[in-house]
Amino acid sequence: MVTIAVTAERDGEARVAVSPETVKKLTGLGCAVRVETGAGAGSRFADAALAAQGAIIAASGPEALSGADILLKVRRPSAEEVRALKPGAIVAAMLAPYDDRAGLEALAASGASLMAMELMPRISRAQSMDVLSSQANLAGYKAVVDAAAMFGQAVPMMMTAAGTVPAAKVFVMGVGVAGLQAIATARRLGGIVSATDVRPATKEQVASLGAKFIAVEDEEFKQAQTAAGYAKPMSAEYQKKQYELVASHIKAQDIVITTALIPGRPAPKLIRAAMVDTMKPGAVIVDLAAERGGNCELTEAGKTIEHNGVTIAGPLNLAGQVPVNASSLYAKNLLAFLETMIDKKEKVLKVNWDDEIVKGTLVAKDGRIVHPAVLQGA
Ligand code: NAD
Numbered sequence: 001m002v003t004i005a006v007t008a009e010r011d012g013e014a015r016v017a018v019s020p021e022t023v024k025k026l027t028g029l030g031c032a033v034r035v036e037t038g039a040g041a042g043s044r045f046a047d048a049a050l051a052a053q054g055a056i057i058a059a060s061g062p063e064a065l066s067g068a069d070i071l072l073k074v075r076r077p078s079a080e081e082v083r084a085l086k087p088g089a090i091v092a093a094m095l096a097p098y099d100d101r102a103g104l105e106a107l108a109a110s111g112a113s114l115m116a117m118e119l120m121p122r123i124s125r126a127q128s129m130d131v132l133s134s135q136a137n138l139a140g141y142k143a144v145v146d147a148a149a150m151f152g153q154a155v156p157m158m159m160t161a162a163g164t165v166p167a168a169k170v171f172v173m174g175v176g177v178a179g180l181q182a183i184a185t186a187r188r189l190g191g192i193v194s195a196t197d198v199r200p201a202t203k204e205q206v207a208s209l210g211a212k213f214i215a216v217e218d219e220e221f222k223q224a225q226t227a228a229g230y231a232k233p234m235s236a237e238y239q240k241k242q243y244e245l246v247a248s249h250i251k252a253q254d255i256v257i258t259t260a261l262i263p264g265r266p267a268p269k270l271i272r273a274a275m276v277d278t279m280k281p282g283a284v285i286v287d288l289a290a291e292r293g294g295n296c297e298l299t300e301a302g303k304t305i306e307h308n309g310v311t312i313a314g315p316l317n318l319a320g321q322v323p324v325n326a327s328s329l330y331a332k333n334l335l336a337f338l339e340t341m342i343d344k345k346e347k348v349l350k351v352n353w354d355d356e357i358v359k360g361t362l363v364a365k366d367g368r369i370v371h372p373a374v375l376q377g378a
Contacts, residue, residue: 002029002342002349005068005085007036007061009075014042014323017072017093019331020053026335027054030347034064043327069349071112072334074327076103082110088366090341090351092334094118094131097363097374104374108364113351117333119371121360122229128336129357133177134329135319140181140259142318143286144170147255148189150284150304150311155255156190167192171253172211173246173270173295174260175202178288182257183209191255196246198224198231198238214249216241230263239268246270251278258295259288271296273307281309290314337361 004026006018016039018026023033035055037047047057058064065084071077073093082091088111095116097104107114117131127133147170148155157167170191172182179195183206186193193211195202200222206213215221220238224231234242250256250271260268267289276285276298287299298307299314306312319326340357343350351358363371 001347002031002070003068003086004031004033004070004072004338005036005058005064006033006039006072007064007077007081008039009042009073011075013075013317013320015074015320015327015330016040016043016045016323017074017327017331017334018050018055019043019045019328020049021328022331022335023050023055024053026338029339029342029344031070031342032056034058034068036061036064039064040327043323045327070338074330076100076107079103079106079110082107082112085110085112087111088113090115090349092117092337092361095363097371098377101377104363105369108369109367111367112364113362114364115337115358115361116363116371116374117337117361119361119363119373120333120337121356123356126357126360129333131330131333134333135326136176136178136259137181138322138326138329139288139318140178140257141185142322143178143257143259143288143315144182144185144189144255146313146315146318147257147284147286150286150313151255152282153254155186168254169194169252170255170257171195171250173197173256173258174289175199175206176259176261178259179257180205180209182259183211186255186257187211194249194253197260198234198242199229201225214245216245228263231260233262233265234268242270243272243275247272247275247278250275251280254280254283256283256285257288258285260295261289261292266293267295269293269295269297271298273297276307276310276312279308279310283309284311284313286313286315288315288318291316 033055071091090113092115097116155168158165170186170193172195175197195206289295290301302316304313
């Protein structure tokens with residue numbers, strides 16, 4: 001029988017790596033699921049709700065971990081937690097593999113097979129395991145809801161006997177998974193939405209959501225998407241044209257949601273301090289790229305500041321602020337991944353180490369870091 005351990009997260013992380021639904025499916029696959037008491041509390045998954053679906057509630061973290069074959073976490077576990085598992089156990093979590101190299105090496109030294117969920121290849125077979133998408137989607141939603149709350153004015157147009165309240169203008173910068181959900185959410189709230197990106201494929205997506213597409217559409221724009229579907233860093237010449245376009249557009253905006261990222265690089269600076277100076281007092285910027293340096297020059301990661309009457313928020317874990325949904329989706333991502341590694345008939349672990357999704361996520365095995373990109377630090 002395969003034993004799966006789930007322990008509580010630390011540092012205010014409200015998410016958890018299983019849900020009642022995935023406990024049921026995992027026990028159905030013949031796994032024993034040991035969950036540390038209270039681990040689901042931040043996501044409103046009570047011990048009793050998890051136990052009702054077959055989870056074994058452990059009185060402590062060490063009790064859940066002891067001799068387990070698999071550890072499921074949201075964030076990187078401690079080396080102590082991993083050492084308590086069976087030798088060579090599997091750890092699946094958002095490991096932040098490019099951060100804290102010494103800590104990662106200490107985890108690797110335990111001999112566990114460390115799998116970083118954020119490195120999941122973006123192939124169609126792995127869509128159900130794509131944690132970046134499941135979490136970014138919720139972050140895009142929450143960014144708009146939070147911005148609307150900070151805005152202090154109504155978002156939809158309202159025609160009343162006492163006069164008309166104008167609709168708020170919402171500008172979404174970066175139209176990946178988070179940006180698309182931000183557009184959809186802002187439209188549902190009744191905002192007048194515009195959006196920009198450097199990848200031509202986004203033009204149609206923006207239009208299909210009923211928003212206006214704004215971009216510098218030159219020759220470079222036509223080539224801005226990599227084979228993997230991501231944006232390329234843009235030339236200084238393109239950036240200059242983009243600044244001019246954004247500067248003229250942003251002046252009239254009430255809410256700006258920025259989500260622009262380039263893999264392995266700092267977030268592109270799309271909003272200069274001088275542009276913020278031209279914005280209306282009461283306007284709100286929510287910078288989802290804060291963790292990677294921010295798309296706005298004035299963003300302070302993890303803080304909400306005010307500059308000349310403009311609120312600039314740089315939240316760090318927005319998906320974690322919608323924990324019930326974030327945990328449910330993340331747990332489903334993990335379940336889909338584990339299903340590929342468990343022999344359903346014999347009820348044992350059978351990992352195909354040559355599988356693209358295993359190779360893509362495997363950061364460390366047999367005591368050393370094995371992932372080529374992580375080894376290169378890129
Ligand atoms: P991301 O988080 O890397 O970046 C967010 C957005 O910022 C992207 O749309 C990017 O083009 C944009 N951006 C980068 N530099 C910019 C700039 N200078 N100005 C304006 N915008 C800029 O992106 P993501 O959400 O991870 O999505 C990236 C791609 O992956 C998309 O093509 C998406 O459709 C694709 N995707 C595929 C799968 C799958 O097949 N499993 C799953 C999710 C996403």
